[in-house]
Amino acid sequence: MLLGLVLTIGLSISSASAQDMAFFRIGTGGTAGTYYPIGGLIANAISNPPGSRSCEEGGSCGVPGLVATAVASNGSVGNINAIMGGTLESGFAQADVVTWAQTGTGIWEGKPAADKLRMIANLYPESLHLVASAESGIESVEDLKGKRVSLDEPGSGTLVDARIVLEGFGLGEKDIDAEFLKPDQAADRMRDGAMDAFFFVGGYPAGAIAELASQHDVRLIPISGEGADGILEQYSFFTADNVPAGTYEGQDADVATLSVGAQWVTSADLPEELVYNITQALWNDNTRALLDAGHAKGKLIQLDSATSGVGIPFHPGAEKFYKEAGVLQ
Known part of the structure; x- marks a missing residue:
């Protein structure tokens, strides 16, 4: 009977905790990219599971009852599809990709x-x-012709x-020997002499590239000149950028390239209060x-640029916070 009572109490506590947990x-x-470590930092910052010490007690300054996790994925397109699918x-x-997906244009046409x-925040530039x-x-983009490129x-x-x-x-x-590999897989192929070049979009320094550069003689190819100028003219979401000397x-020397914003998005179906609390936790001192x-x-993720370069509506919870913070009209 005593054992049964203990189990009953334990199950009751577990059930209550589960109900309080989101x-x-x-x-x-x-x-191997930038999204994953940044996602881990943000997930840690906004989490405050049931039973944890509050911010006032010297504990987490995240959202009470929230357990956030960073999930490895295929990236931008896959993440948007998963959000819309509810997974x-x-x-x-x-x-x-965010703008095209929400408006049904560009790669989303048809x-x-x-x-x-919906938008939570513009985070940082991706190079x-x-x-x-x-x-x-290979010394230029044009030199990719006939090469093995991921x-x-x-x-x-x-x-x-x-x-x-x-x-x-x-x-x-059709002009290249195209392959479709993750950056770390492409880097492994390059070490083995089976890959000439690969593309990666992300914040520098990127882990896979830094590791490769420490073990193999590689060069960062500039994306500049008339070709880059035409891309900037055609696509407003790109900006001119450069990767500083010594990054890898x-x-x-500095390497001229292009960049695009990394953004944190969600679904309009999420409760306003939840997203408000998450946005507030994103911008606290902790x-x-x-x-x-x-x-x-991480240093480039700043409140004053959180609403810049945004081409879709903000989630009402995020919008409420930014208006209170004075960074959104």
């Missing part, structure tokens, strides 16, 4: 628009990386932008400290 998944990208509560995606997609093996002889996996924002870059420089997939081993210390791109 799970919130953040779709990121491959573990993710939120996710990271490139600004171009497919049902993700009309319930287009074109990495080539030194022995490949454009990243289906469902990734990198694949979208790699195709734009190729087209902007007068090339297509063996990189002696989160600021975690972002500044946790990743090079």
Whole structure:
């Protein structure tokens, strides 16, 4: 009888805790990219599971009862599809893909628009990386012709932008020996001499590229000149960028490229109060400290740019917070 009573009490406590707990998944990208570590930092910052100490008690400054997790995924397109399908509560995606998906334009033309997609925050600029093996002889985008090039996996924002870059420089997939691999897989192939170049879109320094550069002689190829100018003129979500010298081993000079915003999106179906609390937790002092210390791109995630470069509606909860904070009219 005593054992039964203990089990009953235990189950009651467990049930109550489960009822007070909310799970919130953040779709990121491959573990070798930038989305995944940034997602982990944010998930940690906004979480405050039942039974945890409150911020006032020296504990988490996240949302009471919330358990957030960073989920590895295929990236931008996959995250948006998962949010719309209800298998993710939120996710990271490139600004171009976000706008196209919500409006049913660009790469989303002919497919049902993700009309319930809503913005939580613009996070940081993502740089287009074109990495080539030194022995490949590749020194420009045009030199990719006839080479073995990975454009990243289906469902990734990198694949979208790699195709734009190729087209902007007068090339297509038919002009290269195209493969569709994650950056870490492409890097492994390059080490083995089976890959000449690969594209990656993400914040620098990217883990897969940094590791590769420390073990193999590679070069970062500029995305600049007339081809880049044409891309900037055609696509307003791209901006001119450069990867500073010394970002990767063996990189002696700045490398001109393009960038696009990384954005955190969710569904309009999520409760306003939940998203308000999450947005508020994203911008508290505790989160600021975690972002500044946790990743090079974390320092670029700032409240004053959270509403910049946004082409879709904000979630009402996020909108309410930004208006209170004075960064949104």
